[in-house]
Structures are given as C-alpha cells and as structure tokens.
Amino acid sequence: MTTHRYAVFGHPVAHSLSPRIHAAFARQTGVTLEYTAIDSAPHDFVAALDRFVGAGGVGANVTLPLKEAAFAICARTSERAQRAGAVNTLSWNDGQWYGDNTDGIGLVRDLTGRNALDLRGRRAVLLGAGGAARGVAPALLDAGVAELVIVNRSPERADALADALGDPERAHSRYWKDLEQLGDFGLVINATSAGRGQIDASAFDLPFALTTPRTLAVDLNYGEAAIPFLAWAKAAGCHDAVDGLGMLVEQAAVAFEEWHGISPDADAVYAALRRKDDLLVTAD
Known part of the structure; x- marks a missing residue:
C-alpha cells in the first residue's frame, strides 16, 4: 500500500x-x-x-x-x-x-456553525494584513459583514489588502494609531502574531472603545498565543470570545x-x- x-x-x-x-x-x-x-x-x-x-x-x-x-x-x-x-x-x-x-471557509464554518454566531450586518475590524488576514477577509465579506476595517502596523499592507478585496463600499484601511477614533465594532478579529511567545494580556494594548457588550472577539491564533487577546476581550466586556482552534x-x-x-x-x-x-x- x-x-x-x-x-x-x-x-x-x-x-x-x-x-x-x-x-x-x-x-x-x-x-x-x-x-x-x-x-x-x-x-x-x-x-x-x-x-x-x-x-x-x-x-x-x-x-x-x-x-x-x-x-x-x-x-x-x-x-x-x-x-x-x-x-x-x-x-x-x-x-x-x-x-x-481554506482559512476563510474554516473560520466562517466555526463561527456560524459550531458557535452559532451570526456575522451578518456586523461592523468588523481586522487587526493585521498578512497571510492569515488575507485568507479570512474575503470570507467575512461573503458572510455578510456590513463593513470591514483593516488595521495594520504597516499601513501600506492594510491599504493593499483593502484594495485587493475590491469592495470599496465595505472594505477600508485605517491607521493603527487611529484605533481609538474608529468607534465600536460588533466583530473584532486578531490576525496578528502579537501573542506568540507571550501570556501577558498587556501584549494587547487595545482601546476598550472598540467594543460593546454585544461584541464578538475572535483570535485566529490558538493555545498560548491566543491568551493575551482573549484576556483583553474579557476585560473589555465582549459578549463572546473565540480562539482559532475551531478554524x-x-x-x-x-x-x-x-x-x-x-x-x-x-x-x-x-x-x-x-x-x-x-x-x-x-x-x-
């Protein structure tokens, strides 16, 4: 055989x-x-x-x-x-x-199937613009998010991803330094690798103003790498927090x-x- x-x-x-x-x-x-x-x-x-x-x-x-x-x-x-x-x-x-x-379909299957979460109509912020973010961004638009704001520490990569998505009505790029001025979101997705090798919630110094009590927070990482972001999501009072294992x-x-x-x-x-x-x- x-x-x-x-x-x-x-x-x-x-x-x-x-x-x-x-x-x-x-x-x-x-x-x-x-x-x-x-x-x-x-x-x-x-x-x-x-x-x-x-x-x-x-x-x-x-x-x-x-x-x-x-x-x-x-x-x-x-x-x-x-x-x-x-x-x-x-x-x-x-x-x-x-x-x-298969990243995007994997994420949507996990969120809408296993976790029974509805993505339609949510205003979403995607943190990161590398390969992981690129994989899930089109699927999020297909799943019906109302708006997708892409934020990356290197703004030119965020710009490139927003342009590549070809949906200027819904997909936009913004600067990391402007996070506090972006308003609140129904979906916050971490597609960065900032938590790798760290287990301290301070690894994610994100404004709580991004969230509401109805916000879904998702980390594409799993295991120890997801701990800092999930700790931030809990401290911010997010309604749901999901790591990347299901995806x-x-x-x-x-x-x-x-x-x-x-x-x-x-x-x-x-x-x-x-x-x-x-x-x-x-x-x-």
Missing part, C-alpha cells in the same frame, strides 16, 4: 497541531498517510518544497509566515486563493503546485477532503483537542 506524504510548512512550526489533526482524520476515514511538520524560513521555502516533492510529497498546508510566498509559487490557484492573494493548501498535480485557501480544524477538514475525496468528522477532532483526548496522541 502506498503511503502518501503530506506536511505543514511554517517558521516556526513545532507548535502546529496540524499533524495530529490530519492523523486523526486519517484514522477516522481509513486513509493511509504520513504527515509531518517542516520548519522553513522564507528564503528556503522553494528549496524545501522541492526537497519535499523529491521525497514523495504530494500535498502541504502552509502557515505563518509563508502563505503569500506559497501563492507566488503556484502554477494554478483557486478563486478563494486569488481573492486572498495567499495560499494555505498546496496540491502537487502534473508536476506543478495547485494552491487553495484550524475546519480549514484542515476542507484540505483533507480536497486531497482524499473524503469529508472527515471535524467536530469529533475539535472536541478531542479541547479535552486533550488521547485520540490525538498529544506530545505536549
């Missing part, structure tokens, strides 16, 4: 739960695969992918900070990836890479189905991760 090779690429990537998630999906569905984590700095990414293919690699997930680089190396991309300008799922077909972006599982489920033609049970794997079940053979 042939064992196909898959991997998640990132820098750093040792923290990634993707190998455990895909192993759990494989056990559910009877798929035989090898899935590993490969740390690759941006300057070595193309060479790392070449080595991966040479060793039998046929598909990969891509995480921070390589999603825009992954888009650039693809011969073909999905409409989702084109709108995002970033790729998180790679498939090796006929000697070339095909790229998709991670849902986007992985979409990628798994693309690769194997089988839809896994994402809810079971999500529940196991939340309770740190032995199903996932955790190494923590």
Whole structure:
C-alpha cells in the first residue's frame, strides 16, 4: 500500500497541531498517510518544497509566515486563493503546485456553525494584513459583514489588502494609531502574531472603545498565543470570545477532503483537542 506524504510548512512550526489533526482524520476515514511538520524560513521555502516533492510529497498546508510566498509559487490557484492573494493548501498535480485557501471557509464554518454566531450586518475590524488576514477577509465579506476595517502596523499592507478585496463600499484601511477614533465594532478579529511567545494580556494594548457588550472577539491564533487577546476581550466586556482552534480544524477538514475525496468528522477532532483526548496522541 502506498503511503502518501503530506506536511505543514511554517517558521516556526513545532507548535502546529496540524499533524495530529490530519492523523486523526486519517484514522477516522481509513486513509493511509504520513504527515509531518517542516520548519522553513522564507528564503528556503522553494528549496524545501522541492526537497519535499523529491521525497514523495504530494500535498502541504502552509502557515505563518509563508502563505503569500506559497501563492507566488503556484502554477494554478483557486478563486478563494486569488481573492486572498495567499495560499494555505498546496496540491502537487502534473508536476506543478495547485494552491487553495481554506482559512476563510474554516473560520466562517466555526463561527456560524459550531458557535452559532451570526456575522451578518456586523461592523468588523481586522487587526493585521498578512497571510492569515488575507485568507479570512474575503470570507467575512461573503458572510455578510456590513463593513470591514483593516488595521495594520504597516499601513501600506492594510491599504493593499483593502484594495485587493475590491469592495470599496465595505472594505477600508485605517491607521493603527487611529484605533481609538474608529468607534465600536460588533466583530473584532486578531490576525496578528502579537501573542506568540507571550501570556501577558498587556501584549494587547487595545482601546476598550472598540467594543460593546454585544461584541464578538475572535483570535485566529490558538493555545498560548491566543491568551493575551482573549484576556483583553474579557476585560473589555465582549459578549463572546473565540480562539482559532475551531478554524484550524475546519480549514484542515476542507484540505483533507480536497486531497482524499473524503469529508472527515471535524467536530469529533475539535472536541478531542479541547479535552486533550488521547485520540490525538498529544506530545505536549
């Protein structure tokens, strides 16, 4: 029986739960695969992918900070990836890479499905404009947010993302220093990596004026990296605060189905991760 090779690429990537998630999906569905984590700095990414293919690699997930680089190396991309300008799922077909972006659909499935939250009509602020933000921004517009304000410490990146979305009536960029003057939002999304390596809520010195008692706060990070933002959301009195674990599982489920033609049970794997079940053979 042939064992196909898959991997998640990132820098750093040792923290990634993707190998455990895909192993759990494989056990559910009877798929035989090898899935590993490969740390690759941006300057070595193309060479790392070449080595991966040479060793039998046929598909990969891509995480921070390589999603825009992954888009650039693809011969073909999905409409989702084109709108995002970033790729998180790679498939090796006929000697070339095909790229998709499953982040946005993963986030919306988690929020509107698992958490039963309605995004329609909400005024949203997106903190960050890198690969993660690019992946979710189009899906947020499709999900019906009334307005999407993109704020990034490098304003030119926020401008570029707003322009790329092609919806000037709803998608705008603003300066980080102006956060206190932007008014309140029904949805605050952290797509930065500011919490990585920190467990102090002071890592997020955001104005409470961004929120109301009805605000939904979402961090695309999970685990310790989400602690500072979620602590800020609690202190700000947000109605709901959600980390990125559900999004991670849902986007992985979409990628798994693309690769194997089988839809896994994402809810079971999500529940196991939340309770740190032995199903996932955790190494923590």
